[in-house]
Amino acid sequence: MNSNEIRRRFLQFFADRGHTIVKSSSLIPAQDPTLLFVNAGMNQFKDVFLGREQRSYTTATTCQKCVRAGGKHNDLDNVGHTRRHQTFFEMLGNFSFGAYFKKEAIDYAWELLTKEFKLPVDKLWVTIFREDEVAAEFWLSGPGLDRDRIIRLDEKDNFWQMGETGPCGPCSEIHYDLGPAASELGHSNCAFPCECGRYVEIWNLVFMQFDRNSEGHLSPLPRPSIDTGMGLERVASVLQGKISNYDTDLLRPTIEQACEIFNVEYGASASSDVSLRIIADHVRAATFLISDGIIPSNEGRGYVLRKIMRRGIRQGTLLGRKEPFLYNLSGYVAEMMKEAYPELIHTREYVARVIKTEEERFAAMVSVGLQRLEDTIAQLAKAGKNAIPGTEIFKLYDTYGFPLDFTKEIADERSMRLDMEGFDAELEKQRERARQSWKGDEGRINPIYEKFIEKAGTHFLGYQAIQSSSRVVGILIDGKSVDFVETGTAAEIVLDQTPFYAESGGQVGDTGTLTSPAGLARVMDTYSPARGVIVHKVQVEFGNLSVGEQVDAQVDEERRLRIAANHTGTHILHAVLRETLGTHVKQAGSLVAPDRLRFDYTHFAPLTDREIEEIEQKINRIVFRNIPVQTEVMEINQAIARGALAFFGEKYQQQVRVVSIPEVSMELCGGTHTRMTGDVGMFKIVGESSIASGIRRIEALTGFGTYVRLEEDENLLREIAHNLRAPRTEITRAIARLLDQQRHLENEVEALKRKAANSQIDTLVESPADIKGVAVVSRKVEGVDASMLRELAENTGAKIGSGVVVLGLTSDGKASLVAIVSPDLQKRLHAGKIIKEVAGLVGGSGGGRPDFAQAGGKNVERLDEALQAVYNIVAELLS
Ligand SMILES: [Zn+2]
Numbered sequence: 001m002n003s004n005e006i007r008r009r010f011l012q013f014f015a016d017r018g019h020t021i022v023k024s025s026s027l028i029p030a031q032d033p034t035l036l037f038v039n040a041g042m043n044q045f046k047d048v049f050l051g052r053e054q055r056s057y058t059t060a061t062t063c064q065k066c067v068r069a070g071g072k073h074n075d076l077d078n079v080g081h082t083r084r085h086q087t088f089f090e091m092l093g094n095f096s097f098g099a100y101f102k103k104e105a106i107d108y109a110w111e112l113l114t115k116e117f118k119l120p121v122d123k124l125w126v127t128i129f130r131e132d133e134v135a136a137e138f139w140l141s142g143p144g145l146d147r148d149r150i151i152r153l154d155e156k157d158n159f160w161q162m163g164e165t166g167p168c169g170p171c172s173e174i175h176y177d178l179g180p181a182a183s184e185l186g187h188s189n190c191a192f193p194c195e196c197g198r199y200v201e202i203w204n205l206v207f208m209q210f211d212r213n214s215e216g217h218l219s220p221l222p223r224p225s226i227d228t229g230m231g232l233e234r235v236a237s238v239l240q241g242k243i244s245n246y247d248t249d250l251l252r253p254t255i256e257q258a259c260e261i262f263n264v265e266y267g268a269s270a271s272s273d274v275s276l277r278i279i280a281d282h283v284r285a286a287t288f289l290i291s292d293g294i295i296p297s298n299e300g301r302g303y304v305l306r307k308i309m310r311r312g313i314r315q316g317t318l319l320g321r322k323e324p325f326l327y328n329l330s331g332y333v334a335e336m337m338k339e340a341y342p343e344l345i346h347t348r349e350y351v352a353r354v355i356k357t358e359e360e361r362f363a364a365m366v367s368v369g370l371q372r373l374e375d376t377i378a379q380l381a382k383a384g385k386n387a388i389p390g391t392e393i394f395k396l397y398d399t400y401g402f403p404l405d406f407t408k409e410i411a412d413e414r415s416m417r418l419d420m421e422g423f424d425a426e427l428e429k430q431r432e433r434a435r436q437s438w439k440g441d442e443g444r445i446n447p448i449y450e451k452f453i454e455k456a457g458t459h460f461l462g463y464q465a466i467q468s469s470s471r472v473v474g475i476l477i478d479g480k481s482v483d484f485v486e487t488g489t490a491a492e493i494v495l496d497q498t499p500f501y502a503e504s505g506g507q508v509g510d511t512g513t514l515t516s517p518a519g520l521a522r523v524m525d526t527y528s529p530a531r532g533v534i535v536h537k538v539q540v541e542f543g544n545l546s547v548g549e550q551v552d553a554q555v556d557e558e559r560r561l562r563i564a565a566n567h568t569g570t571h572i573l574h575a576v577l578r579e580t581l582g583t584h585v586k587q588a589g590s591l592v593a594p595d596r597l598r599f600d601y602t603h604f605a606p607l608t609d610r611e612i613e614e615i616e617q618k619i620n621r622i623v624f625r626n627i628p629v630q631t632e633v634m635e636i637n638q639a640i641a642r643g644a645l646a647f648f649g650e651k652y653q654q655q656v657r658v659v660s661i662p663e664v665s666m667e668l669c670g671g672t673h674t675r676m677t678g679d680v681g682m683f684k685i686v687g688e689s690s691i692a693s694g695i696r697r698i699e700a701l702t703g704f705g706t707y708v709r710l711e712e713d714e715n716l717l718r719e720i721a722h723n724l725r726a727p728r729t730e731i732t733r734a735i736a737r738l739l740d741q742q743r744h745l746e747n748e749v750e751a752l753k754r755k756a757a758n759s760q761i762d763t764l765v766e767s768p769a770d771i772k773g774v775a776v777v778s779r780k781v782e783g784v785d786a787s788m789l790r791e792l793a794e795n796t797g798a799k800i801g802s803g804v805v806v807l808g809l810t811s812d813g814k815a816s817l818v819a820i821v822s823p824d825l826q827k828r829l830h831a832g833k834i835i836k837e838v839a840g841l842v843g844g845s846g847g848g849r850p851d852f853a854q855a856g857g858k859n860v861e862r863l864d865e866a867l868q869a870v871y872n873i874v875a876e877l878l879s
């Protein structure tokens with residue numbers, strides 16, 4: 001059974017039994033600061049299990065893409081060396097949120113394995129938690145398992161918990177006996193649960209039935225739930241009769257593909273096999289991570305991605321490959337996995353570009369690192385030391401990306417020791433930094449805001465209104481709660497309800513006024529420090545405002561309209577970019593302000609002028625079609641199923657707001673928008689740049705902003721036309737004419753200068769000195785450009801026929817000299833040697849060929865003296 005079929009039949013089996021098939025979530029966890037990457041099927045249901053979120057279904061089934069690398073679950077070092085460790089894997093699972101429990105979970109699992117997948121019953125073994133009599137009973141009564149095939153294990157193996165506190169419960173695992181041939185210890189007759197590799201765990205059923213409080217006490221959950229996980233690679237190995245995951249159709253074809261690239265054979269040597277397995281796994285992980293929007297970087301998730309890619313590239317080097325190869329394999333992975341993950345086809349080109357760039361960058365870094373290591377070793381050797389300090393090893397490894405085993409190898413060759421303890425200490429510090437960098441914003445919230453949430457929070461009215469009568473429920477000055485605030489004071493004000501939009505999703509907060517019976521406060525900004533509470537940052541202009549009183553809250557309407565135009569414009573831009581450049585375009589950030597918008601997106605190349613024009617035109621056509629902008633609140637799954645674009649890493653509620661422009665765009669968005677696309681007004685791109693590898697930024701204007709810009713352009717044109725004394729339609733022609741005239745004049749000046757220079761020749765050749773039978777002219781000239789000095793000397797030389805000509809001039813405070821020697825004299829005299837001596841006299845240097853040489857110097861006042869010296873120099877050279 002191939003893996004596509006396994007996936008399909010698993011999901012269908014549970015769909016037939018009333019489960020909703022839910023799409024795999026992105027590998028980027030939705031606002032879960034405890035998690036680096038999604039690593040289990042239940043991640044996307046965490047809030048449902050915790051009762052914080054409701055869904056329209058109570059049972060679900062998924063095939064979830066997962067990555068385990070970095071953070072708590074670090075399997076990176078084992079990958080390639082074992083049969084089962086991978087950084088990327090897929091997890092099949094079925095879930096019950098209070099709908100069914102142990103009996104059904106056990107019956108379903110057994111039926112799927114033995115009936116649907118037809119695994120022989122006598123190869124299956126089951127483990128349960130020591131005290132779980134109920135599970136034991138169901139295994140006996142349902143599947144009718146023999147009592148001796150059910151093994152009882154301790155908490156360590158068969159008790160699951162989400163965290164220190166919260167839902168937890170016993171679990172039950174199903175194992176498969178691969179037979180004695182699979183034993184890595186050569187056991188021929190060992191019994192389950194021997195851990196020699198013969199028995200492989202394929203499915204874990206978790207029975208969530210308790211809630212653990214902070215004292216460790218367990219109380220029963222009101223609605224016990226089911227969470228199961230079956231590793232796709234493992235079950236594929238069983239169903240395909242393979243001992244190793246790497247021999248299944250999920251990984252082996254990539255290995256074979258790599259074999260072709262490196263011209264090696266799989267199975268030929270243990271060490272090259274390890275390399276091939278690492279490459280096959282890492283390229284899968286990199287492909288999926290980049291496709292989900294992660295970019296290699298030096299912190300957080302991007303850092304782990306970079307590490308995975310570099311480990312893969314390094315293995316290629318070990319196999320003798322210097323040129324990029326991983327990017328090529330990523331295309332192959334996309335092709336292989338496209339049935340289950342069609343998005344890989346759309347992002348294929350983009351992913352390959354990102355990987356190739358990283359491969360090239362890494363190659364460059366390695367050569368720099370090598371140089372640094374050589375220098376370090378040389379310095380240490382000079383100082384009589386024989387150990388490379390840990391900080392240095394770490395710097396090479398971390399900053400220079402220089403592989404550790406390279407360092408080890410080279411140190412070995414030079415008989416240098418490595419301070420690995422120091423290195424480990426640095427590494428631990430780095431890990432701590434990495435953990436910090438993805439910890440999110442938790443812990444920054446002033447607990448005082450939480451109190452407002454408990455008191456029902458702030459009701460947001462701003463989708464319908466820009467004005468409201470509201471009650472002041474809280475005033476904070478410097479983070480402390482107060483009863484009232486007076487003229488000239490800055491404060492934070494919380495209202496029971498407000499039309500003010502709090503900054504989020506890139507859209508800036510509203511400004512406006514709060515008017516009380518006794519005072520007026522200007523709202524400078526609005527933000528939401530915690531979900532459910534909206535804070536107005538104010539400056540009291542006059543009078544005072546007190547807790548409990550009614551105020552008139554008024555949003556600055558014109559500013560709000562401009563923000564809305566820019567926000568709707570951003571959505572249209574996003575849609576048009578995807579249509580024009582490809583669906584690999586993903587939003588990486590945005591800023592929606594009243595005067596401009598900024599949109600960051602994943603793409604690998606700068607936009608051409610042609611593309612910018614095309615994008616602008618498409619957007620403006622949509623604007624002028626004046627399509628209604630619709631907002632709707634719906635279930636998240638329904639929204640995703642309809643094709644709404646969601647922002648990765650964003651935590652969405654079960655009910656989401658969807659902003660759509662029919663036939664153009666559909667996005668999950670909480671922002672304020674225009675009523676019709678026509679309200680966006682004219683859209684103009686004013687900037688396009690790169691902000692990081694693989695991420696580009698567009699800056700644009702809409703409506704009034706575009707008008708202001710056009711006005712500026714107009715003034716500029718008018719000024720140019722005025723200065724050119726030409727009507728605006730004639731501007732380009734007038735400029736062309738000016739440039740033409742200028743070229744003409746330049747040529748004329750040049751000709752005149754040449755004429756003036758050459759007119760001096762007659763004077764120069766009048767009475768050359770005779771030095772031992774050689775005619776020598778050494779003179780200072782005036783009214784000549786330095787650029788024309790050579791030509792003048794050559795013409796002078798031509799006139800005297802046989803001889804030496806040295807000419808000098810001063811310009812811009814510098815002396816310039818040239819020397820030429822006629823061909824018949826070049827055996828005896830060398831222009832370069834002459835000029836070298838002369839140049840010394842004017843404080844400069846120079847040289848050249850036997851026939852021609854030139855020099856310059858700063859001591860202009862010694863130029864005459866230098867030219868006079870030429871006669872003696874020539875005389876000496878001739879003797
Ligand atoms: Zn064994």
Ligand SMILES: [Zn+2]
Nearest residue numbers: 667669670671
């Ligand atoms: Zn939006």
